[in-house]
Amino acid sequence: MNRFAELLDRLAYEPGRNAKLRLITDYLRGTPDPERGWALAALTGALGFKHAKAGMIRGLIAERTDPALFALSYDYVGDLSETVALMWPADPTQKSKSAPTLSDVVQTLSTLGKAQLPAQIARWLDGLDETGRWALLKLVTGALRIGVSARLAKTAVASLGNRESDEIEILWPGLTPPYLDLFAWLEGRANKPSTRDPAPFRPPMLAHAAEEPDLTALTAADYLAEWKWDGIRVQAVAGYDEHGELVARLYSRTGEEISRTFPDLLAALRLPCAIDGELLIMRETRVQSFNVLQQRLNRKSVTAKLMAEFPAHLRAYDLLAEGEEDLRDRPFSDRREQLQALITRLNDPRIDISPLVPFKTWNDLTAARADPSSAGAGADAEAVEGVMVKRRDAAYVPGRPKGSWWKWKRDPMVIDAVLMYAQRGHGKRSSYYSDYTFGVWSKGENGEELVPVGKAYFGFTDEELIQIDRFVRRNTVDRFGPVREVVHEPKSGLVLEVAFEALQRSTRHKSGIAMRFPRISRLRWDKPPAEADRLETLENMLTQREHATMPANGGGNV
Amino acid sequence: MRPEDILVPTPSGVCCKPGGFHIDPTRPVKKALITHGHSDHARAGNGAVLATQETLDIMRLRYGDNFAGTTQAVSYGETVKLDGATVSFHPAGHVLGSAQIRVECGGLRVVASGDYKDVADPTCASFELIPCDVFITEATFGLPVFRHHDAEGETAKLLRSIELFPERAHLVGAYSLGKAQRVMAMLRAAGHDRPIYIHGAMETITRYYESRAINLGQVELVRGANKAELGGHIIVCPPTAMSDLWSRRFPEPVTAFASGWMRVRARARQHGVTLPLVISDHADWDGLTSTISATGASEIWVTHGQEDALVYWCQTKGLKARPLDIVGYGDEDDAGAQAEAEA
Numbered sequence: 085m086n087r088f089a090e091l092l093d094r095l096a097y098e099p100g101r102n103a104k105l106r107l108i109t110d111y112l113r114g115t116p117d118p119e120r121g122w123a124l125a126a127l128t129g130a131l132g133f134k135h136a137k138a139g140m141i142r143g144l145i146a147e148r149t150d151p152a153l154f155a156l157s158y159d160y161v162g163d164l165s166e167t168v169a170l171m172w173p174a175d176p177t178q179k180s181k182s183a184p185t186l187s188d189v190v191q192t193l194s195t196l197g198k199a200q201l202p203a204q205i206a207r208w209l210d211g212l213d214e215t216g217r218w219a220l221l222k223l224v225t226g227a228l229r230i231g232v233s234a235r236l237a238k239t240a241v242a243s244l245g246n247r248e249s250d251e252i253e254i255l256w257p258g259l260t261p262p263y264l265d266l267f268a269w270l271e272g273r274a275n276k277p278s279t280r281d282p283a284p285f286r287p288p289m290l291a292h293a294a295e296e297p298d299l300t301a302l303t304a305a306d307y308l309a310e311w312k313w314d315g316i317r318v319q320a321v322a323g324y325d326e327h328g329e330l331v332a333r334l335y336s337r338t339g340e341e342i343s344r345t346f347p348d349l350l351a352a353l354r355l356p357c358a359i360d361g362e363l364l365i366m367r368e369t370r371v372q373s374f375n376v377l378q379q380r381l382n383r384k385s386v387t388a389k390l391m392a393e394f395p396a397h398l399r400a401y402d403l404l405a406e407g408e409e410d411l412r413d414r415p416f417s418d419r420r421e422q423l424q425a426l427i428t429r430l431n432d433p434r435i436d437i438s439p440l441v442p443f444k445t446w447n448d449l450t451a452a453r454a455d456p457s458s459a460g461a462g463a464d465a466e467a468v469e470g471v472m473v474k475r476r477d478a479a480y481v482p483g484r485p486k487g488s489w490w491k492w493k494r495d496p497m498v499i500d501a502v503l504m505y506a507q508r509g510h511g512k513r514s515s516y517y518s519d520y521t522f523g524v525w526s527k528g529e530n531g532e533e534l535v536p537v538g539k540a541y542f543g544f545t546d547e548e549l550i551q552i553d554r555f556v557r558r559n560t561v562d563r564f565g566p567v568r569e570v571v572h573e574p575k576s577g578l579v580l581e582v583a584f585e586a587l588q589r590s591t592r593h594k595s596g597i598a599m600r601f602p603r604i605s606r607l608r609w610d611k612p613p614a615e616a617d618r619l620e621t622l623e624n625m626l627t628q629r630e631h632a633t634m635p636a637n638g639g640g641n642v
Numbered sequence: 643m644r645p646e647d648i649l650v651p652t653p654s655g656v657c658c659k660p661g662g663f664h665i666d667p668t669r670p671v672k673k674a675l676i677t678h679g680h681s682d683h684a685r686a687g688n689g690a691v692l693a694t695q696e697t698l699d700i701m702r703l704r705y706g707d708n709f710a711g712t713t714q715a716v717s718y719g720e721t722v723k724l725d726g727a728t729v730s731f732h733p734a735g736h737v738l739g740s741a742q743i744r745v746e747c748g749g750l751r752v753v754a755s756g757d758y759k760d761v762a763d764p765t766c767a768s769f770e771l772i773p774c775d776v777f778i779t780e781a782t783f784g785l786p787v788f789r790h791h792d793a794e795g796e797t798a799k800l801l802r803s804i805e806l807f808p809e810r811a812h813l814v815g816a817y818s819l820g821k822a823q824r825v826m827a828m829l830r831a832a833g834h835d836r837p838i839y840i841h842g843a844m845e846t847i848t849r850y851y852e853s854r855a856i857n858l859g860q861v862e863l864v865r866g867a868n869k870a871e872l873g874g875h876i877i878v879c880p881p882t883a884m885s886d887l888w889s890r891r892f893p894e895p896v897t898a899f900a901s902g903w904m905r906v907r908a909r910a911r912q913h914g915v916t917l918p919l920v921i922s923d924h925a926d927w928d929g930l931t932s933t934i935s936a937t938g939a940s941e942i943w944v945t946h947g948q949e950d951a952l953v954y955w956c957q958t959k960g961l962k963a964r965p966l967d968i969v970g971y972g973d974e975d976d977a978g979a980q981a982e983a984e985a
Contacts, residue, residue: 090799094803094917096907097910097911097915097916097917097918098916099916100894103807106806106807107806110806149786150955150958152954153785153786153951153954153955156785156948156950156951156954157785157786157787157951160785160787160906160948161787161906161907161908162908163907163908166787166906166907167787170786170787170788170789170905170906171786171787213791214789214791214905508885508914515884515885515886515887515889515890565912566912566913566914
């Protein structure tokens with residue numbers, strides 16, 4: 085447990101992906117079975133025990149410490165598990181001797197009755213040090229947030245045997261912790277574990293971002309284009325298990341199973357297949373904006389009312405398998421024909437095919453991208469994020485192969501905003517002021533004032549980062565811990581052109597508006613802050629959008 | 643005689659009327675007794691200064707030859723009569739030359755501990771317990787969440803990181819006086835024998851430590867080295883330098899910070915640290931409470947830090963306790979950054 089705790093501790097502070105990979109791989113290599121298997125299960129979210137409640141942890145510490153000292157400490161630290169881990173009155177003489185292994189913890193938790201849980205957790209805490217106690221409490225309360233995705237952990241385990249993470253991904257649904265067969269295979273001690281999962285996740289193929297010149301260099305006739313919908317990329321898979329029952333599952337792009345969130349869609353998968361598509365909310369044949377989808381995602385429990393109000397829909401892009409047949413080596417144009425046939429046979433209003441965007445020349449496509457509604461997207465144009473350009477003869481290759489798929493996004497919305505606060509970034513940027521809070525003008529109690537409307541930490545070039553960093557250092561007017569307030573007066577300050585994909589109303593922001601995917605698109609050294617945009621401009625953009633997505637309004641495009 | 647007749651807390655520091663002196667004054671006074679060389683305790687411009695030889699040397703290195711009107715070096719354990727008071731200096735275990743100051747007057751014994759720690763440090767004399775009636779304690783880490791554990795485990799963590807990331811430079815933020823040298827000495831004790839590089843700001847103090855027979859192995863100035871080639875090496879620098887322009891030319895730096903504050907995750911994250919090292923030159927909660935009990939003092943005055951919790955704890959143990967509101971310790975410069983760094 086101590087070694088695992090140390091790993092979690094380092095992962096929690098380490099921002100770099102490659103460094104995280106190295107830490108995990110090093111741990112997996114140096115830790116024996118079954119301990120490392122349980123660790124892998126913890127990192128991939130595959131542990132199934134019932135989590136301990138915060139109230140129980142509070143009860144344990146209340147029995148052991150002075151309530152006034154606990155209150156002062158909790159107030160200072162701000163995190164219950166951490167406060168308890170640090171305050172726990174451990175007996176230093178019995179440490180290390182009685183430190184539990186991760187295997188002990190996981191196996192005991194899966195069998196232990198609720199009544200025995202508090203005493204057991206207390207015994208473990210007695211045997212661990214500060215970091216060990218912190219890790220244990222995070223683990224048993226199910227709050228292991230250390231910035232490691234399941235995908236990253238699988239990539240790390242793959243590298244033990246110099247394998248690709250996709251190979252692990254395919255095996256994964258058939259594996260169970262502590263993964264003895266997986267490690268044995270990776271270390272060359274056994275054959276590859278077989279997978280009998282009827283509805284496995286297949287690692288997705290991804291596109292490169294394109295700019296116009298990238299495309300004009302290509303031969304238009306070799307490519308097909310379709311709309312890029314603004315929803316969630318998903319994989320819908322169904323297959324027969326050993327009893328002949330059809331098992332259907334829905335996966336996110338990263339392979340996380342999200343079936344339970346969308347039971348309404350799952351019911352529509354009545355034939356064995358693996359569809360790559362976009363999950364959308366569809367009301368009366370109209371695709372809703374991402375904001376609407378977000379509202380469904382934000383709810384914890386999926387009720388009949390929620391499903392009726394936010395009906396899930398699958399818009400299919402590609403077919404990876406049908407029945408027992410793997411189609412991924414076939415050309416895209418063939419797969420699409422087979423996909424069309426499958427959807428016709430499924431004959432379900434919840435699943436349709438994403439239509440092709442007809443074009444002969446790149447100019448045609450440029451026009452379609454600029455105005456999707458007159459190029460076939462019609463009233464759904466608002467949910468179009470751009471166009472996807474795919475080689476007709478491209479196989480479905482996991483990852484981001486060069487030259488096969490391109491995504492060409494629509495031009496974003498932009499505003500001119502004023503830099504107000506800056507904070508240092510993380511990792512390689514830790515010495516630069518690279519996180520920026522920006523605002524627009526609004527009439528306040530004391531006349532004209534800037535209200536913060538968002539935060540951005542990318543979009544600029546390395547050269548621009550150095551310029552902004554220098555500006556921040558030279559124009560700081562106040563400091564709040566790590567945050568610097570930068571001069572923002574009508575006549576002095578820095579105007580940033582901020583690009584973003586969409587706006588939505590938000591009660592969490594003082595301005596009442598939140599931006600989706602904001603980034604710095606240009607530095608406007610030439611512009612005095614007084615000429616930056618006003619809050620009303622954003623509000624107008626928002627109202628226009630809202631009208632555009634309301635069915636009663638009859639559509640149209642902003 | 644009441645304790646307040648011997649020592650009075652004033653806005654300029656603790657004043658001893660019968661002895662005619664202040665301890666660690668925050669503003670210039672006629673006669674000052676200085677516990678140790680950190681800049682929030684040792685300031686320039688006092689008339690006469692009494693301190694250990696090391697503390698006087700350190701003040702001279704930092705402020706120049708004219709840092710005080712006159713100076714008098716006092717050895718550990720030596721008794722000095724100052725008007726109606728008898729004073730003596732005793733090791734505080736905080737940094738090289740650091741002392742607790744014992745003041746006796748009319749049979750009443752008061753110990754002003756300055757900053758102290760009760761754990762081993764290869765670069766300074768070990769803390770000595772001085773029985774007294776009134777104990778003035780610091781409270782930098784006066785909350786029961788501050789448990790520093792053994793510092794050796796932390797240097798081992800740093801050395802493991804170098805093994806795992808041999809191509810990355812390891813920047814270790816540490817306060818220039820005391821912490822930097824202690825970290826280097828601990829690394830040597832753990833068997834690290836590569837050259838250690840230091841930031842120019844800590845050169846003078848480090849060379850001074852070496853001149854006092856504290857062996858730090860091969861210590862090089864980073865200024866003379868090619869930063870891009872320092873992968874796998876340890877570079878010790880002031881904490882503020884870690885996040886500054888200076889750090890940019892090192893290969894993929896791992897940023898470590900040696901401080902008691904690193905015990906709390908939010909603090910470590912606030913500093914953008916990727917490898918927090920819980921190494922403190924102040925006593926932790928267990929150190930503070932056990933020292934207070936062991937002095938036998940019946941009255942405790944608590945200064946700079948988390949006074950509330952420690953005063954409360956004293957009271958639950960039946961000790962008379964009060965916070966001393968002296969401004970100026972641990973909050974000078976850069977919004978407390980320096981004070982934190984000294985921890």
